[in-house]
Amino acid sequence: MTHRAGLARDEFGLAGFRDFAETILSVRGDRPARHHVALIEALERVAEGAIDRLMVQMPPGAAKSTYASVLFPAFWFARRPESEVIAACHTASLAEHFGRQLRGVIAEHGEALGLRLDAGSRAAGRFGLVSGGQYFATGVRGPITGRRADLILIDDPVKSWAEADSRSARDALDGWYRAELLSRLKPGGRIVLIMTRWHKDDLAGRLGRTEDGWTVLRFPALAEPDDPLGRAVGEALWPEWENAAAISRKRAAVGERAFMALYQQNPTSDSGQQFDVDRVVLITEVPPVLRTVRAWDLAASVATPGRDPDWTVGLKLGRLEDGRYVVLDIVRVRERPTDVEQLLVGIATKDGVGTAIALAQDPGQAGVAQIEHYKRRLAAFQVMSSPESGAKMTRAMPAAAELGSGRMMVLRAEWTAAFLDELQAFPNGEKDDQVDALSRAVITIAKLPALSRRIDLSLLGR
Known part of the structure; x- marks a missing residue:
C-alpha cells in the first residue's frame, strides 16, 4: 500500500484515527460510511482519554469489528507503543x-x-512489540491471570441464542467480567464493548443497569425517531451494503424478537412478564422521601449442596411527595431462624424508628405466634402485619402498575442487578422473594400516614 505523503500530525504525534483508518482502508477501495465515522470519532475520544467506557451496539454486518477490533488497536499502539491490550471474544478463535x-x-x-x-x-493472538507493547487475545471466561491492560476490547461476547437465553451463561459472563477481567485493568485504563444485542439481560444490558459512566453508541438497522445519525425513520444503517427492503425481508424471516434484538439493538421482554423493567428509573442519589417502609419476605433455610432454598428479603421502599416510589435498599440472605431474627432487629435499628416494618403472617396459629414474637422484639418500631391473600401475580399488580407508569425509581447498588433480574423473570423465574417483598412494601406504604416533614435519610439509625 502507498501511504499518503506526510500524514497530518497532531499533538499526540500521529494523525487522527479517521485519517489513519481511511489511509489503511484505501488500498482496497473502502471508505468509512456515516456510522463508521461516528464510531471513529468515539474511538478517537477513547484514545484521547475523554471516554473511558464505550459501548458500541450495531447489527451484524455493520463492520464494527473492523474499526474497533482491528484498526483501533493498531492506532492505539501507534500512540502508546509500550501499552498492553487484552481483546476478548465469545471464543478464543x-x-x-x-x-x-x-x-x-x-x-x-x-x-x-x-x-x-x-x-x-x-502467535496470531498473542504478540509483542519491540517497544514493549503487548497484545493478548482470549475467549470470554478464558484465563487471563498475570495479564494487565491499558485497553480492554470485548467484541461479540455472546455466541448464540441458546447462550443468550441461559441465565447461568449470562451470570458466568458477568462474573468473569467483574471478578477477573476488570481486575486486569490498570488505573486509568479504558474499556470498549462491541456487540450486537441479544437479550435484555446480556452484558450490555447488565452494565447499563448497574454501572455509571458508559458512553453508548447505539445504531439500529432501521432508523427510529430521533436517530443519532439524522436518518429518516425506516432508513437503513448502511444502504450501500444492505438496503431497507433487504433488512425488512430479514425481519420477516428471523421473527420479531430476534429482529428487535439483533438488528434494532432493542431486545424485548419475553411474553408473560408482569414487570416492564425498561420503565425503571435508575438513580444514584437518594431524593427526599415522605415515608419509608421495610417489607420482609421471610425464609429460614441455609443453602447446602443440592438445595436452592428461598431467600429472606428485606426491601426498603420510600415514597416521595409527588407520589413516586424509590427502592432504597435490599437485604437478601439465607440464614437460620435465629440469625434471621437477629438480622431483622439489627436492620430495624439501622433504619431507625421512622421506617415502618411490614411482615407477612403465615397461616395458622404458628404464624400468629411468630408475628407476636417479632412485635415484642421490635416493640420500639411500627410493625404492620397481615396474612398473604390472593395469588402472587395479583398481589404484585399494584407494584407492577407503579413501575409500568414510570413512577418507580431504584437506587444503583450492588443488589440492583439481581433485583431487576428477578422482576424481569417474574412470574416465570426461579425465585420471587424480592417480588413478594416489593409487593408488600407498595401495599403497606400506601397505608402509612404522611409525616409532617421529609425524612432526612442520613439521620435515620443514628
Missing part, C-alpha cells in the same frame, strides 16, 4: 482472528506507524 488481522496491519504498515513486531512472538 474469534479473538485470534481479529488478532491475526491486527498483526497483519502492523506488519504491513509498521514503518509508517513507528511500530515493529517482536520477532520472538509469532
